Amino acid sequence: MPANLTPQYQKAEEEYRKASSPQEEVDCLTKMLQLIPKHKGTEKLQADLKTKLKDAKADAAAVGKKAARKGPSYRFPTQGAGQVVLVGGPNAGKSRILKELTNAEPNVADYPFATHEPMPGMMPWEDVKVELIDTPPATGHHIEPYLTNIVRAADAMLLVFNGASDDAPDETAAVVEQLRSRKTLPSDHTGFDEDDFSIVHVKTLLVVTRGDDPDVDTRLEFFRELCDLPLETFRVEFDRPESVEELRNRIYAMLNVIRVYTKAPGKQADYKDPYTLPAGGTVDDLAVKIHRDLAETLKYARLWGTSAIDGQQVGREHVLADRDLVELHA
Numbered sequence: 009m010p011a012n013l014t015p016q017y018q019k020a021e022e023e024y025r026k027a028s029s030p031q032e033e034v035d036c037l038t039k040m041l042q043l044i045p046k047h048k049g050t051e052k053l054q055a056d057l058k059t060k061l062k063d064a065k066a067d068a069a070a071v072g073k074k075a076a077r078k079g080p081s082y083r084f085p086t087q088g089a090g091q092v093v094l095v096g097g098p099n100a101g102k103s104r105i106l107k108e109l110t111n112a113e114p115n116v117a118d119y120p121f122a123t124h125e126p127m128p129g130m131m132p133w134e135d136v137k138v139e140l141i142d143t144p145p146a147t148g149h150h151i152e153p154y155l156t157n158i159v160r161a162a163d164a165m166l167l168v169f170n171g172a173s174d175d176a177p178d179e180t181a182a183v184v185e186q187l188r189s190r191k192t193l194p195s196d197h198t199g200f201d202e203d204d205f206s207i208v209h210v211k212t213l214l215v216v217t218r219g220d221d222p223d224v225d226t227r228l229e230f231f232r233e234l235c236d237l238p239l240e241t242f243r244v245e246f247d248r249p250e251s252v253e254e255l256r257n258r259i260y261a262m263l264n265v266i267r268v269y270t271k272a273p274g275k276q277a278d279y280k281d282p283y284t285l286p287a288g289g290t291v292d293d294l295a296v297k298i299h300r301d302l303a304e305t306l307k308y309a310r311l312w313g314t315s316a317i318d319g320q321q322v323g324r325e326h327v328l329a330d331r332d333l334v335e336l337h338a
Contacts, residue, residue: 013050017043021200025208026161028083030068037061056205082126082154086163088137089284090263093159095187096168097179098145101217103127105168105244106142108252109259114142126158133260136267136284140259148182156190164211164262167194169231171216171224171243177231184235194237212239213262215255219243266330268294277312277333285328292324295336305338 013021020043024036041057044050084091094102103114110129124144130137141162144152159165167183170176184194193201194212201207214237216224224243242258245251266289267282285293291311295303303324312318313332328334 012045012047014043014045017045025200026086028085028161030064033064034061034068037064053205060205082158084126084128084139084141084158084161087128087139088130089133089260089265089267090163091139091141091161092164092166092259092262093141093143093162094166094168095143095155095159095183096145096166097147097170097176097183099173100145100168100170100176100180101215102142102145102166102168104217104246105166105215105255106140108246109256110140112140112142126154131256131259133256135280135282136260138260138263146183146186147179148185151183151186151190156187156192159187159210160192160208162210163198164213164259165194166215166259167212167239169214169216169228170218171227172218172221174227176227177234180231181234184237194239196238196240211262212237213258214239214241216241216243218245219251220245220248266328266332268328269331269333270294270298271333271335273335273337279333282331289328290324291322291326291328291334291336294328294334295324298336302336302338307337309337310335 017040020036020039024033024040027033027036037057037060041054041061044054044057094105096102103116106112106114106127106129107116109131112127112129114127127142129140131140141158143155143158146155167180169180187194191207193207193209195209196211197209198211199209201209216228228241242255244255264287265284266287267284269277269279269282271277283294283297285297291309292303292306295306306324308321308323309326311320311322311326311332311334313329315327315329315332316322
């Protein structure tokens with residue numbers, strides 16, 4: 009029997025995946041259990057949620073005690089239009105991507121393992137920014153314990169492959185296997201697996217650095233033989249500015265979001281710092297993002313843009329389009 013999960017439940021599930029503390033996990037799981045449809049098709053998922061909730065409550069109660077014993081833990085609340093994590097083997101080119109696309113100053117070196125801890129940077133794209141997170145390299149023998157959590161909480165992932173290295177096929181396949189063994193799957197979408205709540209899919213773009221190398225096709229063929237992943241692939245050559253800019257565009261497109269501008273009644277429109285919503289987002293989603301109290305008291309909205317006639321009054325379930333201007337009335 010299909011689960012037929014509601015949009016409200018799916019939003020709560022997304023909040024849980026991005027939870028940055030055990031207490032946030034408890035709150036999200038409690039909400040998910042309240043919202044999940046109660047029928048035979050969701051019995052296994054309900055049981056999984058109850059188990060997760062029990063574990064999260066135990067973690068929340070033990071946060072102070074565990075902090076002194078555990079290694080470093082990194083949590084990055086999403087900023088900007090979305091969060092994209094860079095993952096790859098030694099010398100894959102992750103730090104160079106971060107340096108080229110953001111104002112961050114990672115240690116870009118010719119030797120392996122130059123990145124020792126995660127480093128975030130904000131990538132501008134037109135009038136919004138996307139958060140990129142560089143991470144230490146993973147190998148077949150080692151992956152930082154915290155890396156899986158960073159990947160599972162991200163909106164998307166760049167799997168970085170050094171197109172000029174004969175070691176890249178084996179090293180990149182080893183990274184994929186490390187993630188798979190931790191129930192984290194590079195995929196064409198992001199979210200929990202429908203059949204197994206412990207598995208998370210992460211939308212992934214295979215980024216091939218030094219993409220103009222004459223032997224890059226052969227190396228990619230070897231990788232695909234080792235690792236059967238139907239991933240979109242983009243080859244970037246850092247010496248060509250147009251290649252770097254196209255990578256910027258591809259990263260933003262992965263997020264599948266829309267920009268929405270706002271104005272207060274009787275005021276001028278604010279065409280700076282738009283809100284970003286998932287494609288298909290509604291007036292109600294915008295109100296929630298601005299402030300939950302506003303969402304509760306919202307009566308209607310007026311809209312200018314491609315999703316309605318300019319100045320049209322719309323309800324909270326109206327689906328917005330990119331670059332719509334919305335005036336909310338509470």
